[in-house]
Amino acid sequence: MINVTKTYLPDIEEYQSYVKGIWDRVQLTNNGPLVKELEAKLRDYLGVKHCLFVSNGTIAIQIALKVLGISKEVITTPFSYCATSHSVIWENCTPVFADVSPKDLCIDPARVEAAITENTQAILATHVYGNACDVEALARIGEKYKIKVIYDGAHCYGADLGGKALLSYGDISTCSFHATKVFHTTEGGAIITDNDDVAWLIDRYRSFGHIADNYLTIGINGKNSEFHAAMGLCVLPDVPEIIRSRKEISELYDRLLPFGEKLGSPEWKADLVRNYAYYPVFFESEEALLKTKANLEAHDIFPRRYFYPSLSTLPFVQKESNCPVSDDFALRALSLPLFYDLAHDDVEKISRIVSDSIL
Numbered sequence: 565m566i567n568v569t570k571t572y573l574p575d576i577e578e579y580q581s582y583v584k585g586i587w588d589r590v591q592l593t594n595n596g597p598l599v600k601e602l603e604a605k606l607r608d609y610l611g612v613k614h615c616l617f618v619s620n621g622t623i624a625i626q627i628a629l630k631v632l633g634i635s636k637e638v639i640t641t642p643f644s645y646c647a648t649s650h651s652v653i654w655e656n657c658t659p660v661f662a663d664v665s666p667k668d669l670c671i672d673p674a675r676v677e678a679a680i681t682e683n684t685q686a687i688l689a690t691h692v693y694g695n696a697c698d699v700e701a702l703a704r705i706g707e708k709y710k711i712k713v714i715y716d717g718a719h720c721y722g723a724d725l726g727g728k729a730l731l732s733y734g735d736i737s738t739c740s741f742h743a744t745k746v747f748h749t750t751e752g753g754a755i756i757t758d759n760d761d762v763a764w765l766i767d768r769y770r771s772f773g774h775i776a777d778n779y780l781t782i783g784i785n786g787k788n789s790e791f792h793a794a795m796g797l798c799v800l801p802d803v804p805e806i807i808r809s810r811k812e813i814s815e816l817y818d819r820l821l822p823f824g825e826k827l828g829s830p831e832w833k834a835d836l837v838r839n840y841a842y843y844p845v846f847f848e849s850e851e852a853l854l855k856t857k858a859n860l861e862a863h864d865i866f867p868r869r870y871f872y873p874s875l876s877t878l879p880f881v882q883k884e885s886n887c888p889v890s891d892d893f894a895l896r897a898l899s900l901p902l903f904y905d906l907a908h909d910d911v912e913k914i915s916r917i918v919s920d921s922i923l
């Protein structure tokens with residue numbers, strides 16, 4: 565069976581040696597030495613001042629909204645995983661969808677600007693598939709209207725834009741370190757910022773609002789454990805090799821798949837160094853997608869419809885929206901299997917089945 569993704573597992577003995585240390589110290593959580601070590605390495609790697617390890621990428625977005633004092637309208641993308649808009653609603657804010665660009669399925673800055681009202685307090689944009697949003701245009705809009713720019717960077721660990729980590733952009737960027745992502749800690753996530761005051765507040769919010777023995781405010785439990793940090797410390801050194809192998813597989817797909825009128829792919833930003841988080845393709849119609857998916861499944865190959873449905877069509881998310889690009893692409897977008905040790909023979913087989921299904 566071939567799934568859309570497969571979790572990378574590091575050397576088990578190395579993990580066990582970290583576990584031994586946890587047993588020796590009898591400290592399992594609450595900002596232990598492995599959490600601190602992982603955060604320091606991530607800060608170094610990303611070239612940012614603060615990177616706070618939290619329990620997952622969804623709570624990371626919720627804390628980001630909370631810490632920036634966002635309580636009203638958040639302009640966000642309809643083409644993302646549901647965690648993006650769910651977090652907005654969970655924080656009692658109102659998601660306002662701005663449609664995406666048909667080139668890269670990232671939020672369209674012109675649509676963002678058109679959606680601004682006096683109640684807009686933030687933009688929450690996703691770097692879809694590890695591609696980069698138009699960060700310059702969004703930063704300009706943020707400054708012009710005095711609103712915050714938050715990036716859901718769940719897909720983009722390891723990607724660089726303009727010579728720096730894609731995760732370093734925005735007032736806050738969040739990341740997910742879920743087992744399905746390029747870099748993972750089993751479950752986990754991070755909140756990234758260069759602002760000292762914001763980082764200090766995030767640290768309070770992720771730990772019940774504690775300030776020494778007392779409480780600053782109402783917080784949540786968003787901490788992560790020594791076991792999760794240990795997994796991260798084991799996987800982190802292997803990330804360059806994981807990305808190298810994913811790149812090779814992606815380039816093989818690029819050569820073998822019948823791109824043209826019946827099959828498309830995103831336009832990757834020119835100054836982006838990709839992390840090869842996903843291998844998305846766009847079919848001509850939902851019918852063509854469903855036929856291909858069924859043919860792959862008949863061979864025990866399981867691609868995923870990332871991202872389906874368009875979040876703007878979820879009735880409990882928003883009553884009405886006007887996002888034709890997202891609504892259309894969500895019906896036609898499929899992510900093909902991509903993981904560090906996917907055999908090149910399997911890539912050939914998958915490409916052949918896709919070709920046979922649509923040509």
Ligand SMILES: *Cc1c(COP(=O)(O)O)cnc(C)c1O
Nearest residue numbers: 620621622644645647718740742
């Ligand atoms: C995976 C993902 C998340 C959620 O991350 P978790 O760590 O699973 O909570 C959020 N946004 C996007 C775009 C994702 O793909």
